[in-house]
Amino acid sequence: MPHNGDRTAQASRRSGARHSNNDGLIPVLARRVREVEAKAGTGKKLGPTNRTKFQVIALLMREERARAKSDAALSDAARAEQLKRLDGIATILAKTAARDTSLIALLESTSTPSPAAQKMRRDWLLESGAELEPDDLIITTEVPKPKQDVLLSPELAQKQVMPQSVRARQLSNPFLAPDFALAQQSSPSPRRRLDSWELLGPLFKSFEYGSGGQAASMELPPAPKIDRYSPPGMELMKHQAKFVESVRLGHRSFLLADEPGLGKTAQSVLAASVAGAYPLLAVVPNVVKMNWAREVQRWTPHRRATVIHGDGEGLDAFADVVIVNYEVLDRHLSWLSELGFRGMVVDEAHFIKNLHSQRSRYVLGLADAIRHSVSDPLLMALTGTPLINDIDDFRAIWQFLGWIDGTKPTAELMSRLDETELTPADPGFYTAARGAVIDMGIVRRKKIDVAADLPSRRVVDLPVELDDELGRSVKAAERELAARLVQRYRRAFAAGVGESFAGDDDERREHLIRIVAHAELEESKGQKTGENVFTMVRKIGQAKASLAADYAAQLARSVGKVVFFAKHIDVMDQAEEAFASRELRSVSIRGDQTAIARQREIDAFNNDPGVSVAVCSLTAAGVGLNLQAASNVVLAELSWTAAEQTQAIDRVHRIGQEEPVTAWRIIAAQTIDAKIAELIDSKQSLALRALDGVDIEPGSADSVQLDALISLLRDAL
Incomplete structure (x- = not known):
């Protein structure tokens, strides 16, 4: 497919072959964008076909805009009319992207069209009545690179090491035995009905x-x-x-x-x-x-x-x-x-x-x-x-x-x-x-x-009140964030953002809330200082740390070994200090440990009766470990995904476990923490539908962070 730099010129060459009123492509784009808008309006995330449509609409809209601006044969009035109609299509695209924020990347001019998108672009141009240049008729696919190029770019080549024992193996057997079956597989596949x-x-x-x-x-x-x-x-x-x-x-x-x-x-x-x-x-x-x-x-x-x-x-x-x-x-x-x-x-x-x-x-x-x-x-x-x-x-x-x-x-x-x-x-x-x-x-x-003999498991929420100085600062930070969101909303409303949204006042309000929340989230991702959803959740974790450690210590005294999960290192540090002050031995499983040191900690927890608590990083210890010496898990901080939370609990609830497993989620009451817990629980429908065959309505496709900001702004308004 031609590069972006060639498209304007080619579009200009196509213009002479369009219908006499020069409206050939715009009605096609208008019909297609309404199809995508209707699909997005159902509340479900767009599937692959409609995502491809969305990308092609954006691509052709940019080409048609450039053509209209540069076509000397157009009168000023005709050019203004063309650009106005294209602006209407652009508005619908923006509105659809606000509903499904994963579409925003497809609006970028640098977004590479797939072969399916190239074919769709060609077909729509033909439908519009355009005569295409030979280059426009060719659908290019990415040619697979040779094996060596895939693995060894110049940057990677400089990093390569050759362990001594590998060299010894190569010298002992310099030739790999050929696999003659590969020759049979290399014959071209027959042409198929679905090609x-x-x-x-x-x-x-x-x-x-x-x-x-x-x-x-x-x-x-x-x-x-x-x-x-x-x-x-x-x-x-x-x-x-x-x-x-x-x-x-x-x-x-x-x-x-x-x-x-x-x-x-x-x-x-x-x-x-x-x-x-x-x-x-x-x-x-x-x-x-x-x-x-x-x-x-x-x-x-x-x-x-x-x-x-x-x-x-x-x-x-x-x-x-x-x-x-x-x-x-x-x-x-x-x-x-x-x-x-x-x-x-x-x-x-x-x-x-x-x-x-x-x-x-x-x-x-x-x-x-x-x-x-x-x-x-x-x-x-x-x-x-x-x-x-x-x-x-x-x-x-x-x-x-x-x-x-x-x-x-x-x-x-x-x-x-x-x-x-x-x-x-x-x-x-x-x-x-x-x-x-x-x-x-x-x-x-x-x-x-x-595994019918595997004991049951349950997740129990333990609300805690953050009534100390740190807790008060958390609530103040949440109020500050909510106030900033309200200000952004009112400025956007006054500026007329979203006025073109097709719907009643309540629907426009929800649309504008989503736009503001998305803008806040994108800004927060690159923000190093100030209050945002990420720094606030970290503060909540710090405020809950001592309370969560207290509860884990009580469990260790009464029921035996406990696995304590946290997301941030400072929360883990606080917990370990709390356990030491109570004369409870703990081990630590973190991302910066060597594999040997980490395994030593795991073995101590599973085998040493004197070790009471395993303090674990939610990301570093949430996969692949066996910690079934415990049957109680304390989740001191919440994850951003249901899958990460499930993985953490399943370090304990696995083959070899003989006791019912309970995961205790420590929730900061009357803060955004409670909303995040609720959202995590609602995000599990995808795997249930796709893998386990459960016929349930899919939950929101938004991230937990975005949904949390939407909820915070909605409540503040």
Whole structure:
């Protein structure tokens, strides 16, 4: 597709071929923008197809505006009329973006159109009666870079390290055995009935709509009557044995999305064993890499695991399982891409949900390198929370697994979709397409279904009054923020912002509240000082710290070990001081620890009866850890997502737990903290609909921060 700099000139060249009244494109854009506006007016977040429409409308509107301004054949009156009509379309776009703030990025002139957007742009121009230049008829797709270019940009090349043991392995076996099966896979795919359809949008939408009660889990074979997978003294649960049996029978790509606490690590370790997928690469969060090495030793004692620390000191390159954390991956891409891995597992795979992040590019590049060197490798993405904010969170995981290539389904998924004999225009396509994707390897089991002997869990809110000096400052800060929001609202109202909004006074008021709250949130993200929603929540955490520590200490005295979660380091520090003053021994699990030091703290908590409390970072200790020596969790600070809160509680509520689990949320009464708790609880509908088949209305697609500001301003008004 031509660059932005070429579009004005081409639009000018097209103008002579338009209808004589020069109105060819604007009516097309007017119809399309009303379609998008109507869809956004339902209160639901726009799906992929309408997001593409939104982007193309903005793109063509900019082109048409530039053409109208530069067309010497237009009279001043005709030009003014054209620009007025385009302003009307721009107003509707802005109003729609205010309802769904994730659309704002698509208004940017630098937003790159996808192949689907390019095709839609071409079709609309033809519909308008324009004669297009040859360049406008060509739909360009991004050509995949060679494997080496993906992994080693010039900047990355300078970072690469070569551990001594890797060099020794390369010298001992300088040639990797060729995989002749790859030659068979490289033959071009036959042309299929669905090749001309845009399919990724409908595939994502098929999960967004939910399933009317059907959980998103492929059919697995029965568990073997005799457990031949586990080493002596160990035993798999039935749901774990079913998964491993599926691998033994030949399935090789999985999104293992079991709820946290159902033993995903053990399943993947044994899956590699029955598949013979060695050497295996495991990319994991730093907090769990030592635990991964232990799980390999527990479940496959005949195999060796090695953990990459820093630049690879002490690495055993001859090991069967190589474990690396996301943070040091960039230094080891070169040799990891050439070692000859036959399998790869990504733990807490929601970490790669942002396709544009460096960690995602590194992981996807390594997976691509493995697919280029091995036929049918074992690829597993493990996460109990694959969907956090958006159905699009699936995209990077599906790409890692080789189900899509970024723009379309790959050959195997395309074949499954073709077998449905349906197209996105057919009513039954969405149900059939969802089933086709699930059968590619989505495995989702809930605790309540597969671990009937697992004790119950509950979340209990404990309101506390902030009546000390710090508490009073929190309430003063909240009043200051509310007053600032009201001032912004009144200025915007006086300036006529939102007057063009189609609706009654109450609807316009809500529309303006959203605009003001969004502006405040965007400003706060780059703000280092002053009162905003982020600094206020931190102050609330500091004000609650001593009260939360008091309650945790009481629990430790009366019921035994307690896990204490906080978001900020200063809150953790306050809690540890409080426990020490009460002569309660505590351990600390933080993001700045080495993996060895962190594992030592975890072991002390689980095994030493003298340790009463584990003080944990909500972000650093919220995934992958086993802390089931406790059955009580204190959440001193709230997360911004329901998924993060659930992950934290599930460090305790997991296989091996024998007691009912209670999570005590400390809530600052009569502050925004209480509203945030309410919002977190309302944000869980996405995963329930897409994965667990629960047919419920989706909650707001806004962030908790934005909804909290909207609520604060609404109450203040």
